[in-house]
Amino acid sequence: MVTTPQHPSTHPVYVIGAGPGGLAVAAALRARGVHRVVVLEKSDAVGASWRSHYDRLRLHTTRRLSALPGLGIPRSSGRWVARADVVRYLERYAEEHELEIVTGVEVFRVERAGAEWILHATGGRRLVAGAVVVATGYNHTPHVPDWPGRDAYAGELSHARTYRNPQPYAGKDVLVVGVGNTGAEIAADLAEGGAKRVRLAVRTAPHIVRRTTAGWPAQRTGILIRRLPVPLVDRLGRVLARVATPDLTAYGLPRPDTGVATRQREGAVPVQDVGLIDAIRAGKVEVVAAVESFEGDEVVLADGSRITPDAVIAATGYRRALEPLLGHLEGVLDERGRPVTHGPRSPREAPGLYFTGFTNPISGMLRELAVDAEKIARRVARAERAAAKSGAKSGAASGSGAKSSTR
Numbered sequence: 001m002v003t004t005p006q007h008p009s010t011h012p013v014y015v016i017g018a019g020p021g022g023l024a025v026a027a028a029l030r031a032r033g034v035h036r037v038v039v040l041e042k043s044d045a046v047g048a049s050w051r052s053h054y055d056r057l058r059l060h061t062t063r064r065l066s067a068l069p070g071l072g073i074p075r076s077s078g079r080w081v082a083r084a085d086v087v088r089y090l091e092r093y094a095e096e097h098e099l100e101i102v103t104g105v106e107v108f109r110v111e112r113a114g115a116e117w118i119l120h121a122t123g124g125r126r127l128v129a130g131a132v133v134v135a136t137g138y139n140h141t142p143h144v145p146d147w148p149g150r151d152a153y154a155g156e157l158s159h160a161r162t163y164r165n166p167q168p169y170a171g172k173d174v175l176v177v178g179v180g181n182t183g184a185e186i187a188a189d190l191a192e193g194g195a196k197r198v199r200l201a202v203r204t205a206p207h208i209v210r211r212t213t214a215g216w217p218a219q220r221t222g223i224l225i226r227r228l229p230v231p232l233v234d235r236l237g238r239v240l241a242r243v244a245t246p247d248l249t250a251y252g253l254p255r256p257d258t259g260v261a262t263r264q265r266e267g268a269v270p271v272q273d274v275g276l277i278d279a280i281r282a283g284k285v286e287v288v289a290a291v292e293s294f295e296g297d298e299v300v301l302a303d304g305s306r307i308t309p310d311a312v313i314a315a316t317g318y319r320r321a322l323e324p325l326l327g328h329l330e331g332v333l334d335e336r337g338r339p340v341t342h343g344p345r346s347p348r349e350a351p352g353l354y355f356t357g358f359t360n361p362i363s364g365m366l367r368e369l370a371v372d373a374e375k376i377a378r379r380v381a382r383a384e385r386a387a388a389k390s391g392a393k394s395g396a397a398s399g400s401g402a403k404s405s406t407r
């Protein structure tokens with residue numbers, strides 16, 4: 001009995017996206033001997049999202065636990081790698097692994113055609129793939145809530161994606177909306193960088209953890225607890241929070257009601273403290289209620305108060321934006337537009353379609369991208385070998401039949 005392979009070996013494997021996830025998968029596939037791997041990137045360079053992040057950003061995960069398969073991050077980058085060094089590392093990674101990367105090509109739609117995949121891309125391209133890896137990124141499309149009055153707001157409103165450094169906000173009254181890692185770090189950056197007043201609008205209080213405790217990085221704790229039962233992790237998290245982080249209730253930021261693992265399952269990772277706690281306790285960052293609406297040049301908050309900041313920065317997250325690309329395929333995306341599988345598992349209705357980088361694990365995004373890359377590569381290489389073996393058997397059978405008929 002011959003097992004039908006998930007995808008044939010006669011066409012390239014296309015990887016959509018040249019960020020860390022896409023590059024890691026491409027390198028792992030090459031290392032496994034997959035015959036051709038092509039990375040498609042809509043921008044003009046690898047690591048596009050990293051190039052557009054704010055200047056202050058450093059990895060919240062350690063250098064040792066953030067390397068992609070086949071190449072370590074240089075020790076000269078330090079323990080907490082800066083944004084610019086991440087970009088340089090990704091450039092070197094692509095060069096060292098001699099990856100085939102085509103920039104300036106955006107894939108608009110992916111369709112199933114028998115055992116193959118058809119990619120519709122810019123310039124009228126119609127590409128045929130044996131397998132497809134979608135690595136377009138967790139932070140793909142900036143999201144700004146549709147607050148009432150937003151479009152008519154007379155003040156300055158921008159998304160955190162456009163924030164680079166505090167210089168343009170020196171001497172200004174700034175409202176940062178959202179207290180994920182991005183909002184927390186931007187608020188601290190503004191407070192340290194000369195903004196006259198910094199307020200942080202919070203709807204749901206986050207879990208805040210120290211990046212390190214007595215030299216032990218929070219990431220290692222995340223790795224150790226990632227497979228433990230959720231209730232147990234929630235209890236451990238509450239104990240650790242009482243020991244390691246101060247109670248900020250008096251400053252308007254109480255400890256969360258739900259546990260850290262429960263919140264992570266809902267898509268919210270803990271905020272790593274890189275200056276926010278000290279800024280709040282020093283009065284340099286003021287915690288205020290969530291934004292409800294805009295009226296003229298005023299921002300209306302959930303507690304009914306009104307403020308008139310000089311600038312509003314919406315650190316309100318991103319959308320995966322996979323619906324135009326894959327929304328027409330049955331059983332691929334869930335009701336929130338997220339892939340139903342990740343890593344080496346393909347959706348049941350879409351064999352040969354893989355996803356990486358669409359989860360936000362407590363153990364570290366880059367570490368999990370590296371793990372997923374190796375698993376995807378093993379699965380694709382195995383399928384390619386099975387396809388080649390099946391083809392060889394079919395060819396031998398056809399040849400045998402021809403000889404028999406000649407006799």
